[in-house]
Amino acid sequence: MTFTCKARAPLFSDATIARAAARTLTERRLWRDSHLLCWVLMPDHWHGLIELSAAESLSTLATRIKAISARTVAVAAERSGPVWASGFHDRALRKDDDLLTAARYIIRNPVRAGFCARVGDYPYWDAVWL
Structure with a gap:
């Protein structure tokens, strides 16, 4: 499932705030039984690919993530x-959707936005496949 939280202002342009x-957004305790597979923090939003635990709803997870990170x-x-x-935006991946394609789309956000030429040049992203 892809999951996006919009910031009220482009706070994450500031390196101290972004770090x-x-x-916080990548702390294991925040995710409990769900798994954060990849993520990118843009100046005005956070976008992640998650494997949601059967034990909790996306709404509960989103509330916790937003409250603690805020x-x-x-x-x-x-x-x-x-x-x-x-609120937040989510998109469930279908069985035939390729997880790596979804992950590449997410982490290429900074390149598409013109912040960098290569994903590796952008400091605020990660993926479990690395």
């Missing part, structure tokens, strides 16, 4: 107020 958000970002940004826009 804090990336550290606290970290607020401290790093030295500001209060909402970090994430309400």
Whole structure:
């Protein structure tokens, strides 16, 4: 399943805030029984490919991710107020969808946006296949 959370403002253009958000969004305890397969943090959103645990709903996972990361970002940004826009966007992968194709699409976001020429030049992404 692909999963996208929009930020209320392009907070993640700031390296200190982006590093804090990336550290928090990838903490294993945040994901519990679900698995984060790949992710990219863009200036105005976070996009991930996840394997959702049967034990929890996407809504519950999204609420936890956004709440915990918002606290970290607020401290790093030295500001209060909402970090994430309400809701999220998700797309379930069908059985015939290729996981690696979905992962490549996600991590190529910075290249498509013109932030870098190669994915490896962008600092805020990762994938379990590396």
